[in-house]
Amino acid sequence: MAELSLKGVVKRYGSYEIIRNASLDVADGEFVVFVGPSGCGKSTLLRMIAGLEHITDGEIRIGSTVVNDVEPADRGIAMVFQSYALYPHMTVEENLAFGLRMTGNPKVDTQRRVQRVADILQIRELMKRRPKQLSGGQRQRVAIGRAIVREPQVFLFDEPLSNLDAELRVQMRVEISRLHKELGTTMIYVTHDQTEAMTLADKIVVLRGGNIEQIGAPLDLYDNPANQFVAGFVGSPKMNFMSAEIIEATDHSVTITLLNQGNVRVTLPVERPRGGSGERVTLGIRPEHFVKAGQGDADLTIKVDVAEHLGNTSYIYANVTGGEQIIIEREESRNETNRDLLTVAIRSSHAFLFDSDGNRLR
Amino acid sequence: MQSSRNRAAYGFLAPYLLIFAVFWIWPIISSFVMSFQNTRINPWTFSPGANWGRLFSDPAFYNALKNTMIILVIQVPVMITLATIMAVLLNSPLLKAKGLFRFAFFAPVVVGEVAYAAVFRLMFNLDFGIVNKLLNAAGIPSISWFAEAPAAMALLIIAVTWRWAGYNAIIILAGLQSIPDDVYEAATLDRVSKLKQFIYITLPLLRPIILFCVVLSIIGSMQLFTEPFLITNRGGPGGGTETLGLFLYRQGFASLNFGYASAIAYTMAALAIAISLLNLWVGREPK
Numbered sequence: 001m002a003e004l005s006l007k008g009v010v011k012r013y014g015s016y017e018i019i020r021n022a023s024l025d026v027a028d029g030e031f032v033v034f035v036g037p038s039g040c041g042k043s044t045l046l047r048m049i050a051g052l053e054h055i056t057d058g059e060i061r062i063g064s065t066v067v068n069d070v071e072p073a074d075r076g077i078a079m080v081f082q083s084y085a086l087y088p089h090m091t092v093e094e095n096l097a098f099g100l101r102m103t104g105n106p107k108v109d110t111q112r113r114v115q116r117v118a119d120i121l122q123i124r125e126l127m128k129r130r131p132k133q134l135s136g137g138q139r140q141r142v143a144i145g146r147a148i149v150r151e152p153q154v155f156l157f158d159e160p161l162s163n164l165d166a167e168l169r170v171q172m173r174v175e176i177s178r179l180h181k182e183l184g185t186t187m188i189y190v191t192h193d194q195t196e197a198m199t200l201a202d203k204i205v206v207l208r209g210g211n212i213e214q215i216g217a218p219l220d221l222y223d224n225p226a227n228q229f230v231a232g233f234v235g236s237p238k239m240n241f242m243s244a245e246i247i248e249a250t251d252h253s254v255t256i257t258l259l260n261q262g263n264v265r266v267t268l269p270v271e272r273p274r275g276g277s278g279e280r281v282t283l284g285i286r287p288e289h290f291v292k293a294g295q296g297d298a299d300l301t302i303k304v305d306v307a308e309h310l311g312n313t314s315y316i317y318a319n320v321t322g323g324e325q326i327i328i329e330r331e332e333s334r335n336e337t338n339r340d341l342l343t344v345a346i347r348s349s350h351a352f353l354f355d356s357d358g359n360r361l362r
Numbered sequence: 363m364q365s366s367r368n369r370a371a372y373g374f375l376a377p378y379l380l381i382f383a384v385f386w387i388w389p390i391i392s393s394f395v396m397s398f399q400n401t402r403i404n405p406w407t408f409s410p411g412a413n414w415g416r417l418f419s420d421p422a423f424y425n426a427l428k429n430t431m432i433i434l435v436i437q438v439p440v441m442i443t444l445a446t447i448m449a450v451l452l453n454s455p456l457l458k459a460k461g462l463f464r465f466a467f468f469a470p471v472v473v474g475e476v477a478y479a480a481v482f483r484l485m486f487n488l489d490f491g492i493v494n495k496l497l498n499a500a501g502i503p504s505i506s507w508f509a510e511a512p513a514a515m516a517l518l519i520i521a522v523t524w525r526w527a528g529y530n531a532i533i534i535l536a537g538l539q540s541i542p543d544d545v546y547e548a549a550t551l552d553r554v555s556k557l558k559q560f561i562y563i564t565l566p567l568l569r570p571i572i573l574f575c576v577v578l579s580i581i582g583s584m585q586l587f588t589e590p591f592l593i594t595n596r597g598g599p600g601g602g603t604e605t606l607g608l609f610l611y612r613q614g615f616a617s618l619n620f621g622y623a624s625a626i627a628y629t630m631a632a633l634a635i636a637i638s639l640l641n642l643w644v645g646r647e648p649k
């Protein structure tokens with residue numbers, strides 16, 4: 001087991017910068033998830049930690065060793081690939097033992113380790129099968145097994161569940177979480193699925209365009225997003241964003257008017273208000289933070305476009321002018337149907353304000 | 363409805379089926395029948411011993427069979443090994459101008475057979491060929507490539523290998539490129555050296571492709587005709603490079619003994635199928 005740190009890590013292809021000045025500390029035994037949209041650099045960052053990509057600048061440290069120029073095999077890491085990357089011509093047992101066998105590990109120890117992994121992952125009955133005779137979930141388990149058998153200091157997972165169906169993904173997610181508890185090893189996990197990130201991580205690293213946008217515990221990111229991107233990326237359904245304009249800014253509050261919502265006015269508590277009257281801002285509200293009319297700080301009347309009733313909860317979709325879509329989550333709304341007019345209220349304590357650059361006004 | 367649609371389909375297929383029957387099925391059947399006929403007398407008569415009996419006692423047939431087998435046993439493994447090495451080099455990320463090399467390796471296949479034979483005859487000429495000049499420069503005496511049977515056989519093997527190694531390399535390259543990169547990355551993380559990756563990952567995964575190339579090459583070697591005909595001067599010296607293909611040609615089109623030529627053709631086909639099947643069986647994927 002080991003801690004890991006990145007200091008000012010940069011990756012450039014020619015003049016194109018893929019990763020910009022990434023710094024991060026991962027504690028021993030921590031489960032860290034890199035999350036972000038496609039092309040944000042999360043897999044590149046993981047591959048740089050693995051040593052499969054060289055870093056252009058900065059420093060990567062695993063344990064107390066700077067590993068910038070250390071061969072991938074000597075970094076004490078094991079990686080689980082998105083495509084499983086199993087050796088197709090070998091049985092499960094051979095896949096698990098291959099690395100150890102090739103490096104001259106004693107046969108008895110190899111056998112012991114392989115059997116242990118088979119027990120941990122409950123794949124004993126699959127040992128004589130080849131990858132093509134396994135289901136997606138079983139293959140993923142073998143791929144994880146191949147990583148465990150190396151007894152690494154750090155596990156790296158590159159979107160390991162993205163090829164599985166929804167049900168299996170949930171099941172494997174729980175298994176990976178259980179595995180982390182059992183092994184207690186440092187794990188770094190890449191995904192574009194924010195639900196996976198929220199459920200698995202001790203710490204989430206949100207990336208966009210090669211930049212680390214925010215690092216924090218899942219609920220910290222949810223409750224206190226640093227900017228509009230993180231606010232929109234974390235949470236499902238995603239946060240609603242409404243165009244607004246500042247009417248008045250005082251020492252500790254800002255009053256805005258919602259431009260596409262009939263100029264409804266809301267006053268929000270803001271510690272350090274920036275900008276003055278007339279400045280364009282964006283109001284963010286999570287779907288579950290709307291309350292019944294009259295119970296909040298400002299009422300909003302919307303026309304229901306589509307209502308999805310999921311049993312325990314409902315999602316109301318409303319299209320308003322300016323192309324803004326509002327999603328409202330309500331527990332007791334089974335009677336709402338299309339084209340109903342619905343009045344809900346906004347609580348200013350549960351709303352976020354972002355400036356025109358997407359930075360949060362706190 | 364169904365039957366009328368079937369009729370229409372067969373109607374469209376009819377021209378092809380007709381040509382296939384006339385130019386493929388009929389000659390196959392006809393030559394099989396012919397192999398049991400004595401075609402050296404008129405009219406041809408049914409006489410199985412005339413061809414099949416002769417085949418098993420004809421020293422010229424055994425000579426051609428021996429020559430073909432020598433070429434097959436030496437040339438096919440050498441060529442496939444070379445082709446695999448060429449494919450690995452072509453696939454290397456370190457190689458620049460890949461397209462140019464791919465074309466260069468494939469080019470011998472598109473060169474006209476007569477031109478290629480003529481160039482080889484010139485290159486291996488006893489007195490002024492570049493090959494002997496290079497050998498001399500290295501202190502090795504000139505080799506009489508066309509007058510000594512072993513040298514002529516070696517020349518044939520070199521020529522066929524030159525012509526077809528690149529072709530097989532391109533097929534093997536396609537196989538190499540179908541192996542995902544992350545399998546090698548996983549092996550790298552498993553501390554498996556490049557050489558061991560090649561032996562334990564690349565070669566086993568290439569097995570079906572290599573087998574395909576081997577079978578194609580066996581069939582090609584069994585039918586070898588152009589090179590012994592054009593390069594070593596009709597199987598010379600003294601039948602030293604006469605292959606089954608050339609022997610068949612001489613019997614069929616020089617001596618006009620079509621019955622015997624048919625029996626040779628069927629023997630060649632049967633041998634090619636038997637060797638290919640054996641090869642596929644030996645190289646089959648373990649259960």
